[in-house]
Amino acid sequence: MKKNTELSLKSIYILYAGVFFFVVVGYTGALWYFTAFDSVVIWISLGLAATLLILGGALLWTMRVKMRGMIGKVDDIVERAINKQERITGYEETSISALEDKVHRYVDMSMTHEKNIEAEKSKIKALISDISHQTKTPLSNIILYSQLLGEVAGLDKESSQYVDRIKLQSEKLDWLIESLVKMSRLETGIISIQTASLPVVGAITQAISQIYSAAERKGIEVRISCDANVKARHDAKWTSEALFNMLENAVKYSESGGRINITAHSSEMFTRIDITDTGMGIEEKELNLIFRRFFRSKRVAEYEGVGIGLFLAREIVTAQGGYIKVTSKVGEGSVFSVFLPVL
Structure with a gap:
């Protein structure tokens, strides 16, 4: 300078x-x-x-x-x-001394502000950890007991249905709390994403493995086309999380017998991962809204969800220096394109 x-x-x-x-x-x-x-x-x-x-x-x-x-x-x-x-000038009554005094005060204020931010992050981290711990154990117990109840011999049909509902709703609540904790950690910068130049096929296959059973139940064909040499600078664990959120939506909003194609290829600056589905599609006016926290279209009101999956996906990809683009046609399907930096 x-x-x-x-x-x-x-x-x-x-x-x-x-x-x-x-x-x-x-x-x-x-x-x-x-x-x-x-x-x-x-x-x-x-x-x-x-x-x-x-x-x-x-x-x-x-x-x-x-x-x-x-x-x-x-x-x-x-x-x-x-x-x-x-100090260089001490406390002389000169213009340069006044400037030095202002610089020192500004630096002191900046450092104090930075310390306050770090202290707040530590408090939030402790609070999130406490909330996660305090809710995780009771929910795990409820899920476990509901499983044990379901295995009890002699339950009538109505009682079995009640047990299944308890288990299902407990699992949903567990997933929701886990998602909210992840979202909060990402927003506050508590989660540290560690990127490295790695093949993207690992993150893709990990994400597919999490939705494959649901896709199979609906008869949805899942195809992947990705060369093992296609690399990007990314955190495989969190990239898999982002891809899973998009794939989960693709399965959820596709009719039985649909198709999901995942392709990946590299260019000079970015590696592009396309997730193409044959689902219901997204209206053009909603394309800029779907990544907002808790946004849900009226068209999907009967489907389960709270509207944080795509928000999390975007936060994860953005934190790695990438971005997401979407193209869609109502009644034909959507294409979610994830761009991750090569270098």
């Missing part, structure tokens, strides 16, 4: 010096012309021009030296303020 500032100032000095030189030379030449090149006038004007050029050069040089010293001092002030070192 200091070097760039000095180069900029040097260009300004050269510009002003050039303008001053041409003004003096032009004025001298005009004077000679209008005095018919009188020898006395020529010598006087030459002396005056030389004096002006020397004085102007000295002034510019002095300004340059002072400005360089000022830039160096300001640079030292900022550096010392950041590193919490002793």
